[in-house]
Amino acid sequence: QVQLAESGGGLVQAGGSLRLSCAASGDSGRSFTTYAMAWFRQAPGKEREVVATISWSGGSTYYTDSVKGRFTISRDNVKKAMYLQMNSLKSEDTAVYYCAASPTLVAGTTGKSYQYWGQGTQVTVSS
Secondary structure, three states: OOEEEEEOOEEEEOOOOEEEEEEEEOOOOOOHHHOEEEEEEEOOOOOOEEEEEEOOOOOOEEEOHHHOOOEEEEEEOOOOEEEEEEOOOOHHHOEEEEEEEEOOOOOOOOHHHOOEEOOOEEEEEEO
16 A cells, blocks of 8 residues: 655646645555656546656656646655646646556556545645
8 A cells, every 4th residue: 555645735826836745655665666656636627637647767757738848747766755846837727636656667647547646735826
């Protein structure tokens, strides 16, 4: 079992920045480096969507088109943490953001690819 805890959400004006963090624990000895990770988000009345993914090494990343050039996903395998730097935020980025982990080396882009989920952190962008 892996426990994931997000932090860093909040209220920000359009054009501003936020940095989300996801801390992993309780992996029962399995190395954090063997997990692919991702950020998903869900806005009110909308389906959950992938925002960005990162492979076990951090060498391969994926971004959904709407955040390319504005968001950056990264991970620190020593600290067992993942991050999402969000710049030039827009009102349409308002959502609950979730981190997710999968015991695979390659990161999928659908929710069913991930076995472990955090509780989510609210990001609200005011226009």
